[in-house]
C-alpha cells in the first residue's frame with residue numbers, strides 16, 4: 001500500500017468547536033468507509049477524546065450514522081478490570097458507547113488478566129483473526145508495559161506498524177498541557193527521544209483537531 005501521508009491541521013477557538021467539527025468528520029468517514037468496505041473500524045484512545053466525541057451521540061448523527069456497522073477497538077488500554085474507573089473501555093462506555101446502538105459483539109475491550117503481556121498477546125491474536133490478510137510478519141501488533149509514568153502502570157498499546165496502517169487518523173488535542181507536544185510535532189522541532197506522536201502517519205490522511213489552547217505554542221500565523 002502506498003502511503004499518501006496527507007496532513008491537515010484544523011485550529012478552532014474552543015473545545016466545543018472541536019467537538020462540533022469532529023462529529024461530521026467522523027460521520028462522513030463512517031458513511032464513506034461503510035459504502036466502500038461494509039464496516040467502519042474505529043480505534044479509540046482514552047483521555048478527553050471520549051467527551052469530545054459527544055456530538056456524535058446527539059441529533060442528527062445519533063439517527064443518521066450506521067452504528068450497526070461500527071467495530072470498536074482501543075489503541076491503548078490500562079490493564080485493569082473493565083469495571084475499574086481507570087479502564088479506557090469504561091470511560092468510552094459511559095461517555096459514548098452506551099449512547100449509540102453499536103452491537104455489543106462489535107465492541108472489542110481487552111480480556112482482563114493481571115499480566116499485561118497476556119492481555120497484549122490476547123488482544124493481538126483477536127485483531128489478527130479479524131484482519132488475517134494484513135498479517136505483518138515478525139512484528140508485534142500489540143505490546144505491553146508495566147511501568148507507565150502515568151498511572152496505572154500496566155498498559156497495552158498498538159505498535160506503530162498497526163497505528164500507521166490506519167487509513168485516517170484524527171489527533172484531537174484540546175488542552176494547554178499538550179501545546180508543547182503539538183508545536184514540537186507540527187513544527188518538526190528535533191527532540192530526543194522523538195515524541196511518539198511525531199511517528200504517527202496515516203495511510204490516507206492525518207487530521208489534527210486543535211483548540212486555541214492546544215495550538216497556543218504554534219507560530220502566530222497558524223493561529224489566525
Ligand SMILES: O=C(O)[C@H](O)[C@@H](O)[C@H](O)[C@H](O)COP(=O)(O)O
Nearest residue numbers: 045046047048049076077078088
Ligand atoms: O490511557 C490513557 O492514559 C489515555 O488513553 C491516554 O493515552 C490519552 O489518550 C492521552 O493521555 C491523551 O489524553 P487527553 O485526551 O486527556 O489529552
